[in-house]
Amino acid sequence: MNRDVRAAGRGPVGPIPVSAGIGLRSVHHESLVQQRPAVGWIEAHTENYFHDGGPQLLALERARALYPLSLHGVGLGLGSAAPLDREHVRRVKRAIDRFEPALVSEHACWGHSGGEHFNDLLPLPQTEEALRHLAARVREVQDVLDRQILVENLSSYLAFTSSQLTEWEFLSALVEESGCGLLLDLNNVYVNSVNLGFDPLQYIAGVPPAAVQEIHLAGHLRKQVGDRVLLIDDHGSAVCPDVWRLFEAALRRVGPVPTLIEWDTDVPALEVLVAEAGLADQYLERARELAA
C-alpha cells in the first residue's frame, strides 16, 4: 500500500491533439494500459476521480501517463438557480491539480434545487435570465479554476415556452458573455433536432466556429412515447449515419477539432471503441485535406 498516486509519473501534458479520443470507462482501465491502442487522447468523468485515494485514481494516473487527458464534469449543475456547490468546485480543482488535464469541460444545464441533486443534466430555458445566470456561474467557476472551461450542449426531451432564444443563439451569447469555449456534442444536436423539431444544419451554422474546441460523438436510443419517437441520449451504441453526416458538416464549418467517441452504457470491448475513433480520424483527415 506504499503507493502514492502522484508517484506514477507525469504524462504528456501538451494540448489535446486534433484527432479522435475515447471516453475512459473503468472497465477499460486495465486493457487501455496493456494494449496502448492508437487513440489520440482520453476523456474521463471528473466526478469518478474525486476520491482521496484508491485504485480508481491509480488507474487514471497510469492511463494519463500514456495519453493526453480531458476531464469532463457531469455533476456541477452550472445553471442551477441554487447557490454554486463550492465543495464540488473545490474537488474539481483538486482533480485538475492531480491529473493536469489539457481540457476541462462541463454542461449547459442545471442539476440541483432545494438541496436535492438529481444527478442528471437538466434543461435550461433559453431566456435572458438563464443566460445571465449561467454566464455568471461559468465566469465564477473559471475564476476559481483559473482557466477557461468548455461548456457542452445538452440533449433535451422538452422545450420551454418561455425560451426567447434558439439553443445556438443561447450558446453563442454564453461564449460572448463568459469567455468559455464550446464542446459541441453532435449527437445531442441531432437528438434535439428530432425531439424538438429543428434543422440540425441550422444549429451548426449558428454556433461561433472559433469557440468550438471539442466535438462529442455518441450513439442514442429510439424510444416510442405515445405515437411519437423520441431519441434518448444513452451513449449505448455506435454513432449513427445521420450523426456522421452532421460531423462532416460541422468539420466544414469549424475545421478539424479534437473529437471524442463516448460510449457509457453497454460499454463494448475496447477494440470497438478504438475502431469508432479510427472512423472519426478518417473524417478529421478529410477535413484537414479540404482545409489545406
Add this chain to the structure above:
Amino acid sequence: MNSPPDPANLAELQARFAAALRAPDHDGATADPALIAGIVDDGLAPADRVNLYRNNASAMFVGALERSYPVIVRRVGDGYFHRLAADYRAAHPSRSGDLHWIGESFAAWLAVRLAGTEYAWLADLARLEWACEEVLVAADSPAISIEALGGVAQEVLPEMRLRLQPALRCVSSAYPVWSVWRANQPDQPGDAIAADRGAEHVIVTRADDRPVLHLRPEAEVRFVAALSSGAGLQQALENSCLPVENLPQALAWLFQHGLVVALEAPAPGEEE
C-alpha cells in the same frame, strides 16, 4: 405556492421541475399545471416529456444504490430492492453532484425501516457493503513496521495511539454478515445463510485494489475499532475487553497487514 406562477423565473421553474422529479409516480410528476403550461406542446404531451426526466432521476438514484449494495440486491431481488430504494430516496435524497455518496445513509435508514422484522440483519449487511465502498476510495498511506514499537518507552506505551490506515473499517454484527457477503459474490452460487447462525466480526481493508474482509474474534475487532476512533492502547484494551495476553497477537496482525501508519504519543498534559 401562493404567489402567481412566473414561468420565466429560473428559480421557480427549477423548484417546480424538481417537485415533478421527486414525485413517486407519473401523475404526481405531471400534476403541476404551471409547469406543464410552460412546456411546448407539439403533439407529444408535455406531461410525458416531464415524466421521462422523472424516470431518469429515479433510475440514476437506484442504479447508484445498486452499485454500492450488490450483495443486498442479490439477496432480496430487484423488485424489493427497488421499493426500498424509492423509499430511501424519499427520506435521503442525493445531496451531492457526485453520485458515489448516495448510499451513505442506507444502513442507518434500513436499521430503522427493518427493525423488528425478519430482515433486520440487512442493515448490518449494508454496513459491511458500505465499509467496502469506503475502503475503496480512502487515501493511501505508507505503513510502518512493528519495529517502531521497540523505540517506545515502556511508561508511555499504555497511552500510545496507533494511527491506522484510512482504508480500514470495523463491522461487528449479531448476524453472519461475513458468510452472507462471501456466499453472494459474483463467482459464488449465492447460498442462503440462516440469519440465526450467529454473530460475525469483520475488519475490512484494501489489498490488490479490492476490499478484503477479515473474519476476526469479536474482542479483537472491538479493539481495532477503539484504536481507529483514537483511543490509546490501554483504553482500547479496556473498551474492547481484549485479554491482555492477546495484545501481542492483535498488534502483530495489524502490523503484518500494513495497517498501522503512525505511532502517536499523547500530547504533554493531555488526559485520558
